[in-house]
Amino acid sequence: MEEKDGTSNGSTTAQRWDARYEAAEEPLFGTAPNEYLRMVAARSDFRVRSALCLADGDGRNGAWLAGRGLTVAALDISAVATEKALAFDRFNRVTVERRTADLDSWSAGPGQSWDLATLFYLQAPAGTRLRALEQAAAALAPGGWLVVEAFSKEQAVHANMGPEDPGLLYSLAELHGATPGLAVVEALAGEVRLDEGRRHRGIAHVVRFAARRPE
Ligand SMILES: C[S@@+](CC[C@H](N)C(=O)[O-])C[C@H]1O[C@@H](n2cnc3c(N)ncnc32)[C@H](O)[C@@H]1O
DSSP states (O other): OOTTEETTTTTTHHHHHHHHHHHSSSOOOOOSSOHHHHHHHHHTOOOSEEEEEEEETTTTHHHHHHHHTTTTEESOOOHHHHHHHHHHHHTTTTEEEEEEEOTTTTOOOOTOOEEEEEOOOOOHHOOOOOOOOHHHHTTTTEEEEHHHHHHHHGGGOOSSSSSGGGGGSSSSSHHHHHHSSSSOOOOOOEEEEEEEEETTEEEEEEEEEEEEEOO
């Protein structure tokens, strides 16, 4: 179980994710972008030119957005994931400004803003989730979109995927509570069939949340 200081069994969050990515022979969550991101991107009112991908892992979502012509910045706590993501970008002939950073301490630089901020499957303690959501919302340009998908608290009882600890899982209430300045476009919780690499496959209970900073 994740402890308050981010350590578990003596290893840090970064070390645990580094080990997972190091051991993976294929992209951990597949090479295709997240399905909900594709759904939001298909909306007629979704017009964005820049994106910030938080906890982007080995890069599927950042690379996909860059391939659509967006200027993309991305971060992840795992240096191994970041290296793999950069290799994935090169393979796809796209450029993403990637860095290794911890959402417990990262903030956008002065004057930096993006038309889209994404957060997919950051299954982390409440303090980290809340800070990540607040930072993402604060980094949005006027009219910008926040798009989130993650396992919901209901997923804790299902052994097929995701954390068993409900403390690492999301509720719609916390998404609403963390983003008071945004106008909600969609806030959904329910079962979807995931097909995202070997770790996210099958029916799962998730939250899907899209909200915009007012113009
Ligand atoms: C389940 S993976 C999802 C990766 C990616 N968003 C995707 O959907 O393909 C969760 C990611 O969150 C990252 N992560 C966990 N805690 C983090 C933190 N405090 N700051 C930044 N990234 C973190 C992990 O390294 C991992 O890449």
